Amino acid sequence: MQLFMLWKCIFGPKLHQTYPFAVPPPATRADRQPDHIYVKNIVEMVSDKVLFMLRMFIEILRTVWPLYLLYSYYRGTLTFANSVSFVRVTSFFIIVPIYFMILRGIGRFVNPVYTKFINDFSEITYDSTKEARQKFLTKYDFSLSHWKPDYTIESYSLRKLPSISTTKTDLIKQTEVTLIERVLHYPFLLLGYVCVNVFGRRLMFPGSLEILRLMLHRALLDGRSNLIVSYHAKRHIIRTADGNHIDTIFVDARSTTDIQTLVITCEGNAGFYEVGSMMTPIEAGFSVLGWNRPGFGESSVSVTMKCSLN
Structure with missing residues (x-):
């Protein structure tokens, strides 16, 4: 035992x-x-x-x-x-x-x-x-x-983003390139892929960095404590179709106000719902749903643009 x-x-x-x-x-x-x-x-x-x-x-x-x-x-x-x-x-x-x-x-x-x-x-x-x-x-x-997640999303429709064609034929048609540029085209694509996936995503989503979460650890604890104790917020974990677990929190104000509108707050690339914009609609009497991006706070750590769109 x-x-x-x-x-x-x-x-x-x-x-x-x-x-x-x-x-x-x-x-x-x-x-x-x-x-x-x-x-x-x-x-x-x-x-x-x-x-x-x-x-x-x-x-x-x-x-x-x-x-x-x-x-x-x-x-x-x-x-x-x-x-x-x-x-x-x-x-x-x-x-x-x-x-x-x-x-x-x-x-x-x-x-x-x-x-x-x-x-x-x-x-x-x-x-x-x-x-x-x-x-x-x-x-x-x-x-x-x-x-374990409270809710699971089985499927999703990914919003399409505008893309730039990088095929050899299109590049030659759009711009005049030299022989050396043609030779280095695919090595540069590989180098760009490595740079984006190794440290580019971390620069794009600094809120997912371990050092930033350590610096804001106490503030995040106080923010969650204030939401749950003062406003009786409820936390839920949502599992997305791509396997991420999203930490969400819901403040239901329908029993204390006549406002029947739900406000969903979305923080920036270095923001958290615990210390973000949730308090503004809460103090205005709205019901509010806050969530952290993948890799932020207690959400799972897979940080990509595709995950954010999902």
Whole structure:
């Protein structure tokens, strides 16, 4: 039984806070943390920081690996001996996260707040009624990567975007190109594809960057807490046809106002519904549906223009 509990603590979701019954007043001291914020012990805190640093390092590697590959080829270091070193480094990045995941699980296991949460979380998987799930979401704020979607969209119609033909025939008809441009056309297309998919999407959607989410972590928690506690908002996860899980929140004002209009807010490429434009229509008495783009907040991490259109 204890081993099973430890297993759940190792692979369980990350707990952020337990929602208070009322919006807490601002802290009188800058170093004082509100009581409803989940307090990690030293073992879980250190493990989370190490895992976060590893994720950041891997994100950097994913961004610069094409440049490093070209640099290694230019220097002539793509040899068998260096490939053995690469395997060792890869093994390091596999073993170290496993070690700290186990260590983090032990830290959670000895924390009574987390053990109570994971027990409630396990029970809710067997009692999957909408009322029970919504009650659980109004009690705990946690990583929704382990949460089953409330609604699933089976199909979609993708809006077509204007495209530019890049075939060889069309390029020759539209512009006069030199021989060298014709030779480098497809290599440049490949280079552009790599640049867009490696770091272009991250520049286009900066809100999906891990460092920005870390900087706004406390503000996002306070924003969700304010919406759920003060306005009785309800969170739902929607699974789109392309497999993304979208974190949404709904404030129903129909019982307190005569306005029967629903406002759907859409934030920018670095915005979140927790700290975005939702409060403006809420204070005006409208019912509001807010959502985070893929990769933003607790929505899944696949960030593409196609996902945003869906």
